[in-house]
Amino acid sequence: MSSPVSASLLSDLVEMAHGAGGRATGRLVEAIFFRHFDNEWLRAGNDGAVLPGLLPDERLVMTTDSHVVSPLFFPGGDIGCLAVHGTVNDISVMGARPLWLAAAFILEEGLPLTVLDRLVASMAAVARRANVPIVTGDTKVVERGKGDGVFIATTGVGALAAGVNLGGQRARVGDAILLSGTLGDHGMAILHARENLSGIDSAFSGDAIISDTAALHGLIAAVLASGAGVHVLRDPTRGGLAATLNEIAHQSGVGIQIEEAQIPVQPAVAAACEFLGFDPLHLANEGKLVVLCAPADAERVLATLTAHPLGGKAARIGIVTEDSRHFVRMTTRMGGQRMVDWRADDQLPRIC
Amino acid sequence: MSSPVSASLLSDLVEMAHGAGGRATGRLVEAIFFRHFDNEWLRAGNDGAVLPGLLPDERLVMTTDSHVVSPLFFPGGDIGCLAVHGTVNDISVMGARPLWLAAAFILEEGLPLTVLDRLVASMAAVARRANVPIVTGDTKVVERGKGDGVFIATTGVGALAAGVNLGGQRARVGDAILLSGTLGDHGMAILHARENLSGIDSAFSGDAIISDTAALHGLIAAVLASGAGVHVLRDPTRGGLAATLNEIAHQSGVGIQIEEAQIPVQPAVAAACEFLGFDPLHLANEGKLVVLCAPADAERVLATLTAHPLGGKAARIGIVTEDSRHFVRMTTRMGGQRMVDWRADDQLPRIC
Numbered sequence: 121m122s123s124p125v126s127a128s129l130l131s132d133l134v135e136m137a138h139g140a141g142g143r144a145t146g147r148l149v150e151a152i153f154f155r156h157f158d159n160e161w162l163r164a165g166n167d168g169a170v171l172p173g174l175l176p177d178e179r180l181v182m183t184t185d186s187h188v189v190s191p192l193f194f195p196g197g198d199i200g201c202l203a204v205h206g207t208v209n210d211i212s213v214m215g216a217r218p219l220w221l222a223a224a225f226i227l228e229e230g231l232p233l234t235v236l237d238r239l240v241a242s243m244a245a246v247a248r249r250a251n252v253p254i255v256t257g258d259t260k261v262v263e264r265g266k267g268d269g270v271f272i273a274t275t276g277v278g279a280l281a282a283g284v285n286l287g288g289q290r291a292r293v294g295d296a297i298l299l300s301g302t303l304g305d306h307g308m309a310i311l312h313a314r315e316n317l318s319g320i321d322s323a324f325s326g327d328a329i330i331s332d333t334a335a336l337h338g339l340i341a342a343v344l345a346s347g348a349g350v351h352v353l354r355d356p357t358r359g360g361l362a363a364t365l366n367e368i369a370h371q372s373g374v375g376i377q378i379e380e381a382q383i384p385v386q387p388a389v390a391a392a393c394e395f396l397g398f399d400p401l402h403l404a405n406e407g408k409l410v411v412l413c414a415p416a417d418a419e420r421v422l423a424t425l426t427a428h429p430l431g432g433k434a435a436r437i438g439i440v441t442e443d444s445r446h447f448v449r450m451t452t453r454m455g456g457q458r459m460v461d462w463r464a465d466d467q468l469p470r471i472c
Numbered sequence: 473m474s475s476p477v478s479a480s481l482l483s484d485l486v487e488m489a490h491g492a493g494g495r496a497t498g499r500l501v502e503a504i505f506f507r508h509f510d511n512e513w514l515r516a517g518n519d520g521a522v523l524p525g526l527l528p529d530e531r532l533v534m535t536t537d538s539h540v541v542s543p544l545f546f547p548g549g550d551i552g553c554l555a556v557h558g559t560v561n562d563i564s565v566m567g568a569r570p571l572w573l574a575a576a577f578i579l580e581e582g583l584p585l586t587v588l589d590r591l592v593a594s595m596a597a598v599a600r601r602a603n604v605p606i607v608t609g610d611t612k613v614v615e616r617g618k619g620d621g622v623f624i625a626t627t628g629v630g631a632l633a634a635g636v637n638l639g640g641q642r643a644r645v646g647d648a649i650l651l652s653g654t655l656g657d658h659g660m661a662i663l664h665a666r667e668n669l670s671g672i673d674s675a676f677s678g679d680a681i682i683s684d685t686a687a688l689h690g691l692i693a694a695v696l697a698s699g700a701g702v703h704v705l706r707d708p709t710r711g712g713l714a715a716t717l718n719e720i721a722h723q724s725g726v727g728i729q730i731e732e733a734q735i736p737v738q739p740a741v742a743a744a745c746e747f748l749g750f751d752p753l754h755l756a757n758e759g760k761l762v763v764l765c766a767p768a769d770a771e772r773v774l775a776t777l778t779a780h781p782l783g784g785k786a787a788r789i790g791i792v793t794e795d796s797r798h799f800v801r802m803t804t805r806m807g808g809q810r811m812v813d814w815r816a817d818d819q820l821p822r823i824c
Contacts, residue, residue, distance in 0.1 A: 167565050181522055256534055354519070402494075463495065
């Protein structure tokens with residue numbers, strides 16, 4: 121990993137000079153960012169990228185996210201692929217085609233350049249796979265102890281076709297709620313990478329828990345192409361399914377009823393949650409999709425989800441109800457009812 | 473400043489829960505970001521903003537920058553207005569109309585919310601003045617000692633009209649080089665805010681040195697509307713005029729010759745540079761414009777610059793030369809020649 125980078129840079133660690141906008145910045149950008157992200161827009165070397173326009177009827181969609189996940193590498197991914205996937209997904213859940221990404225890096229002085237190189241290579245690989253080039257970027261460096269290795273802010277632009285209108289405010293009473301797969305894999309993978317869980321390895325297999333980080337644009341395109349009456353798409357990331365459903369309930373002025381028995385959770389994640397006192401409804405996911413659609417189309421959407429590699433464990437998990445208090449409730453496996461509230465505190469910080 | 477914010481939030485300091493994506497995040501976003509940035513796209517509350525398309529012949533321009541300036545407040549501005557101005561300027565120097573901004577915040581646990589509120593108010597004010605709404609955003613929180621108050625990554629999208637083609641690679645031998653005003657004001661204002669310079673106050677008036685942070689889109693629109701044959705526009709920020717001219721020389725494969733006697737520098741900045749051993753050519757500017765244009769149009773561009781409130785001290789400072797080594801040279805006030813190189817080290821870190 122190290123030789124091509126080390127040979128062309130003055131040092132093996134990020135220095136303040138790498139953020140100064142002079143010769144060292146130029147070398148860093150060429151040796152790492154241009155090498156991995158290689159495309160015509162970056163090579164132009166200007167303050168921004170000049171991109172084609174949209175098709176006549178298309179609208180623009182724009183989204184941004186800063187990524188501060190700790191640790192930088194975790195089972196199933198790293199901050200680099202997470203940053204690309206997260207932004208591709210935020211564009212895609214609006215129903216738009218993701219087109220271009222921008223990436224702004226905040227590096228901590230002392231970061232090994234080989235670490236940065238691996239992260240940028242990871243970003244480049246998943247961006248290429250998603251066919252969404254990183255067309256412009258920026259690098260800043262902060263002193264040791266003023267950052268935490270690498271933070272990455274990614275911004276995406278996409279094109280929204282005429283007639284596609286999705287959004288958290290479009291849920292209707294009676295809508296079916298579907299989930300594309302198991303809950304909590306990402307959050308539990310981060311926890312596993314961060315904490316020393318060896319003492320409780322007998323309770324669950326750590327190896328089985330890997331992040332679900334993935335780009336959802338293909339899965340979403342399939343759902344939209346099915347012709348189903350889709351009203352809301354969301355990826356239940358930070359705050360988990362609980363936060364996502366509460367947001368939708370508030371935006372649309374409805375209630376939501378879900379069934380615990382229908383919600384897929386991997387056995388290892390369920391066991392870890394039970395052991396550690398976490399709730400899979402609040403754990404972050406980075407490659408799952410929530411779909412709200414007309415009830416008559418629910419089976420069609422479910423079939424589309426399960427036919428896709430990222431939706432094999434999809435399930436119909438609930439229904440939109442009339443509720444002036446906008447409550448999210450869950451029928452438990454025991455047959456009782458519980459409220460699914462937003463958490464006031466932070467169950468697991470810095471998971472994305 | 474504090475009452476409306478404090479009253480609606482649980483605490484006066486940023487907590488980890490403010491970054492968790494749950495109830496506390498929602499309150500923070502409403503009490504500070506929505507209140508100041510108030511617009512239809514943010515109020516929609518989705519993962520991204522749905523925006524109109526472009527005009528048929530327009531191309532899209534996209535740019536991103538992370539801002540880590542220290543301290544957060546400095547004479548003439550703060551990290552908030554700097555972030556908006558910087559991104560508006562990066563879009564504008566491509567010759568594009570800035571349209572929309574995204575803002576991603578990384579907050580350090582323990583930051584007073586009144587500080588965040590002031591910074592966001594500052595962003596909102598200058599974004600409104602520039603008529604470029606902040607349409608989408610994100611907030612993350614990192615633990616005390618893993619950040620430094622506030623980092624802001626801003627990304628801008630603009631529309632580039634047909635026929636406008638500017639870029640660092642378009643300089644031609646013989647082009648005139650113009651500068652819209654005095655060099656080094658921002659860098660020296662940051663230095664003044666950061667270091668204790670009271671001991672040398674007799675050498676220069678600290679009060680006179682304030683950042684030049686400003687949105688250049690109006691000045692640039694005037695230059696383009698003048699009908700002059702403009703080839704390159706740049707804002708000489710990080711790395712200063714020296715880095716900007718070296719970049720252009722490399723991108724275009726030309727040499728550059730400037731005249732020290734023609735380069736405007738405020739007396740207080742010049743005195744401080746001399747006293748402290750800084751070079752105004754390497755100090756950052758945040759509201760200055762470099763124009764390269766056909767020599768026949770130089771006087772017209774100069775007249776346009778000087779007629780604008782942001783260009784009152786504009787000057788013609790040099791010429792593009794033929795030079796296979798792509799050197800930037802300066803005729804000194806003494807009549808000698810010196811090289812104007814990129815700096816290898818960091819004269820003044822974290823100025824933007």
